[in-house]
Amino acid sequence: QVQLVESGGGLVQAGGSLRLSCAASGSIVNRVVWGWYRQAPGKQRELVATITSRGGISYVDSVKGRFTISRDNAKKMVDLQMNSLKPEDTAVYYCNANLPANMGNYWGQGTQVTVSS
Secondary structure, three states, X not given: OOEEEEEOOXXXXXXXXXXXXXXXXXXXXXXXXEEEEEEOXXXXXXXXXEEOOOOOEEEXXXXXXXXXXXXXXXXXXXXXXXXXXXXXXXXXXXXXXXXXXXXXXXXXXXEEXXXXX
């Protein structure tokens, strides 16, 4: 069984920065695809960024140039550095681990990010 725990959320003014971290416990393989998602009130959950085992990275257009995803296989962690935050980035952010070969798809409990204008 895999458990994911996010940390690093909080309240920040527009233009500020936050760094989210997600730590995994249990059987995580290096081939996991990590993802960060977010869900704002009244909106559907959206994919923010992903990073594959080979380091392939993708971002939703709205965060390109501002957010950076990174992974540490040895520590079984994935981070999301968020710079130049905007009020529209306000949401609950979720970490996701998608394991290969139908080994499972796991979610963290979410961490609140609030950006004030």
